[in-house]
Amino acid sequence: MIRIESLSKKYGGRLVVDDVTFAARPGRVTGFLGPNGAGKSTSMRMMVGLTRPLAGHVTIYDRAFSELPNPGREVGVMLDASAQHAGRTGREILTLAQRTMALPTHRVPEMVERVGLTEAAAERRVGTYSLGMRQRLGIAVALIGAPSVLILDEPANGLDPAGIRWMRDLLRAFADEGGTVLLSSHLLHEVEMIADDIVMIGRGRIVSQGPKADLLRTAGTLVRARDTEALERVLRDSGLVTTRTHDGALHTDAEPTVVGLVALESGVALTELRTADGGLEDMFLALTADTPRVGTAA
């Protein structure tokens, strides 16, 4: 459980994080979504004590991060997979974490295997790693202390499709065990696929948050039939307001269940029926459009 309360940070007179409040709950994957420069990384750095907040505070299971006696055993953190000494081997970086946390030595080879790095890769210097391998190593460092909370900044960055799938399954399994996962991403699709809860941030402020299902529900329903006119007619007859999308589907604010029942009763064969992803996407696109993209220090 991570609680973030009224967190704010100013850089050069500009509020980059502005009164951010949300919680990441056990058993759930919380996606911290926002365009580059929205304040995600700054917020995450404040959660783990790397940046001093202007105001507000963060607790992890009711304790501040700096009060955790051995933080690595409680919170696995990966803020930037590239922030490692290029001259150290993967195994050495894991060993440093293992020594710091006073863990048994067998955790090192275990983690190498768990994140899908080969023995040979673990012996190589990190300078030779691809971004995807660095992400895997970063996850290994985060997991080595068997924490119950994960804080990961853009963990899917640089992973290939198989890697993204692996990451998703891993975080899912971690949350299903009862762990708390907070991950950030600037990609809506990624968050939609992995997260249970979504916190959307733009220009330092939270613009939307809640369970993914709720956020998607507000977007309405997208439906297609072979006979669009007939469908349009029966929906209107049932009192639903519909609009036609540019590619010939119908959009309505009603729930998919309602639309499906109406179609069944009137005998209109549907070819597609799903929650429209427009709402979240539109909101996200609006954020992206007027947020200046500022380098990598998102």
Place this chain on the structure above:
Amino acid sequence: MSTITVDPIHQEPLDVRSVSLSRVVEVELRKMFDTRAGFWLMASILIAALISTIATIAFAPESDLTFYTFAKAIGFPMTVILPIIAILAITGEWSQRTGLTTFTLVPHRTRVILAKVIASVIVGVASMLIALVFGVAGNVIGPAITGTDRVWDVSIVHFLDIVLGSLISLLLGTALGILFRSTPVALVAYFVISLMVPTLFGLLSANRPGFEDAQRWVDLNYAQSFLFDGTVAGVQWARLAVATTLWLILPALLGLRLAIRSDVK
């Protein structure tokens, strides 16, 4: 990679001991050796000691072939290498960005920096003992080759003074590393202070008679030289205390304050 394994999740806070200072020291010591650059920097202590010993035997005039000559020859490269090691130990967390991991695993920056200081001093003392071994070996072998008498003209107290002098150089590197948190800036600052400031002070005191007395109190190099000569006594200790406060302790404290507040990105 086909199966996903997860450790059991604990919902209650763990009742674990906090990360002790000695553990952080151990990890920081390891970090000083575990990169190629770190390894060769450490190796260069041995190499420099070896070369200095051989060069002394080969080139020093027979009459000068005493233990003190070896001590000086081996000690000089130490005052160059040890501060570089000390600087890198501190600044690497920022310039290599490893601080992102270090300061989240131990979210107490003073403890981490203190551990780095202790680790650097351990390396410094160990290096001086290695230098001693080379010096003794040189002074046994050298006169045997030249057929001259062995002269053991460095007392234990003098050796300890030399160790202290070298540690002051090392800790100057540490202090500058903490203050600037940037490898190139700290390195340049170190060489400016150890090579250019003494010259500047020399010029000043030569041209401004009143400055000469003040220089003795603020010139770290001057204060240190009595340690290396083995002639430190009385007021020189006081001068050493003043100069180290000025060049080591104040920058380190200011740096610590900045380091604690700084963003680790």
